[in-house]
Amino acid sequence: MGLKKFPGFIDVHVHLREPGATQKEDFLTGSKAAITGGFTFIIDMPNNPIPTFSLEALEEKIKLSKRAICDIGFHFGTNGKNLNSFNDAYLHPRIFGLKVYLNHTTGDFLIDDRQVLEQIFVSWESEKPILVHAEGKKIEECITLAKKYNRKLHVCHISQKEEVKMIRKAKKEKLKVTAGVTPHHLFLIDSDVKKLGPFAMMKLPLGTKKNQDALWQGILDGTIDLVESDHAPHTRQEKLANKPAFGVPGLETTLGLLFKAVHDKKITEKDIIRLLFDNPKRIFNIPEQKNTYIEFDPEKSYQIGENGYQTRSGWSPFDKWQVYGKVENVILHGKKIMNRGKIL
Numbered sequence: 001m002g003l004k005k006f007p008g009f010i011d012v013h014v015h016l017r018e019p020g021a022t023q024k025e026d027f028l029t030g031s032k033a034a035i036t037g038g039f040t041f042i043i044d045m046p047n048n049p050i051p052t053f054s055l056e057a058l059e060e061k062i063k064l065s066k067r068a069i070c071d072i073g074f075h076f077g078t079n080g081k082n083l084n085s086f087n088d089a090y091l092h093p094r095i096f097g098l099k100v101y102l103n104h105t106t107g108d109f110l111i112d113d114r115q116v117l118e119q120i121f122v123s124w125e126s127e128k129p130i131l132v133h134a135e136g137k138k139i140e141e142c143i144t145l146a147k148k149y150n151r152k153l154h155v156c157h158i159s160q161k162e163e164v165k166m167i168r169k170a171k172k173e174k175l176k177v178t179a180g181v182t183p184h185h186l187f188l189i190d191s192d193v194k195k196l197g198p199f200a201m202m203k204l205p206l207g208t209k210k211n212q213d214a215l216w217q218g219i220l221d222g223t224i225d226l227v228e229s230d231h232a233p234h235t236r237q238e239k240l241a242n243k244p245a246f247g248v249p250g251l252e253t254t255l256g257l258l259f260k261a262v263h264d265k266k267i268t269e270k271d272i273i274r275l276l277f278d279n280p281k282r283i284f285n286i287p288e289q290k291n292t293y294i295e296f297d298p299e300k301s302y303q304i305g306e307n308g309y310q311t312r313s314g315w316s317p318f319d320k321w322q323v324y325g326k327v328e329n330v331i332l333h334g335k336k337i338m339n340r341g342k343i344l
């Protein structure tokens, strides 16, 4: 078929680890992984050792991120004690949303007090979405608050059939609720943990086949708005430790897996553009990237990891999977930054 032109894709959920955990990733290695995977705009999460809970922490990240080779935005974070910095945060042009953790994750960020959660929804007086890391009933709680305060709510990485139903219902009620799904929840299930061990452990955990089927259904009927990689690199050593770190890298593998799904006739190329470009751009109000596009042959097969990995973590749960559509050329703001698969 030959090379075909696509928009530079958008990943609204990545953990680039700088500052504080650059043994896993930094802005340079993470952005190289992004470009390799066809993403020209990514949004970094706030759960660093010094979390993005203040404008100072944000400015520090912005400074460090100048080394990145793609465009980067940031989500602000909260422990419920930084509500008075929300105003400056949501007016900041580099901030795209507020991330709230209602279930356990890497770091200590849990909001488990209902009143604190409500105050967060009250104080984030912005059109920029509140993103929640939440499971089951906690999602319902957030939907109720989004309705009460007329906030935009983005439910990250949904993983269960019941959660797809909740989002579907909220959309029927015309609430400002959107949802994302990760490639690992789409392509792996709980039984894969037997084979992959800690390398298939993440939050939220992998679900059953029944749950996975519901996620694909949610993609097809528009309940699920976007695919977010939740790129969460950890070193092999950290994964093999007694208490393994949760999360898997995803920036380099998301596009190939989704084109495999096209090849397997589960979705269409149009769906991919909706999931990785149109919807993330609209929901998070991503600025236009002029003269930016990527090129690849969507029918050309390749093996994940065949040329190694750009992420510093250096592994993938999808290693050796046969997928489609390896990015060849990337043009960002009129400048060629990848040529025939090589970052320039």
Ligand code: DOR
Pocket: 015, 047, 105, 106, 133, 201, 202, 203, 204, 232, 233, 246, 247, 248
């Ligand atoms: O598995 C996960 N890893 N889930 C998260 O929510 C956070 C992430 C991380 O930062 O490692």
Ligand code: ZN
Pocket: 013, 015, 045, 230, 232
């Ligand atoms: Zn995450």
